[in-house]
Amino acid sequence: MINTNGFETEIKVAKLNALAKAGVVNAEGFYTVGGRTAVDFANSSRRFGKDGDGLEKLEELLTFLKSMGHLHEEEASSYHMYLFQNPDRCAETMNTLRHMRARFLAMLGQASNGWPIDPSFIAELNDHLLNFKTHLMLEPSEGGYVLTAKQSEQGPEQLLYPIFKDIAEFIVSDQLEKVRQCASDSCDLFFVNQSRNGRRRWCSMSTCGNRAKVNAYLKRQET
Numbered sequence: 001m002i003n004t005n006g007f008e009t010e011i012k013v014a015k016l017n018a019l020a021k022a023g024v025v026n027a028e029g030f031y032t033v034g035g036r037t038a039v040d041f042a043n044s045s046r047r048f049g050k051d052g053d054g055l056e057k058l059e060e061l062l063t064f065l066k067s068m069g070h071l072h073e074e075e076a077s078s079y080h081m082y083l084f085q086n087p088d089r090c091a092e093t094m095n096t097l098r099h100m101r102a103r104f105l106a107m108l109g110q111a112s113n114g115w116p117i118d119p120s121f122i123a124e125l126n127d128h129l130l131n132f133k134t135h136l137m138l139e140p141s142e143g144g145y146v147l148t149a150k151q152s153e154q155g156p157e158q159l160l161y162p163i164f165k166d167i168a169e170f171i172v173s174d175q176l177e178k179v180r181q182c183a184s185d186s187c188d189l190f191f192v193n194q195s196r197n198g199r200r201r202w203c204s205m206s207t208c209g210n211r212a213k214v215n216a217y218l219k220r221q222e223t
């Protein structure tokens with residue numbers, strides 16, 4: 001993921017580890033301050049250690065889904081074959097995903113300001129949900145079986161399912177009205193404000209929160 005060499009790489013790796021330890025990003029550099037797949041996905045245009053969009057290529061989506069616990073290693077490798085068989089279809093899938101992320105971000109921006117949900121976004125999300133066919137299946141697990149919903153069709157588009165499903169679940173949850181954007185001017189990350197007093201203002205205390213505290217302290221020292 002990190003393409004520079006030598007000393008600079010070491011610093012970046014150390015920084016990544018520190019941010020991961022603080023719960024700001026995961027081991028792959030995706031921001032986890034959103035606290036759930038839908039909101040972390042909204043924040044996924046940024047990825048620590050990478051310039052440009054965090055979800056540019058299908059490989060990156062596979063890494064994102066694996067790091068969020070939605071895809072096993074073996075499943076991910078079976079999706080890799082689509083990159084060779086049908087790169088255009090993979091690129092199209094990523095275009096759809098980024099388009100829906102932009103629309104979802106706009107919706108989050110409105111929701112965080114107390115505005116109602118744009119019905120045209122819901123209609124578009126519903127159109128996508130209509131394309132997913134699932135069936136129930138009993139699978140062996142430790143000490144018995146688990147009932148899981150499996151996707152009936154195959155193709156790179158199926159990778160969008162866990163993300164779109166969580167967006168839909170997020171919209172009907174009590175978390176929607178608690179969504180906020182980081183108060184830092186230099187940060188646009190969204191999070192769900194679940195602090196007991198409801199006063200959380202920053203995506204993370206270990207990054208933006210601390211910076212704001214230090215800045216406020218320095219300002220007090222000046223006067």
Ligand SMILES: [Zn+2]
Binds near residue numbers: 182183187189202208
């Ligand atoms: Zn922030």
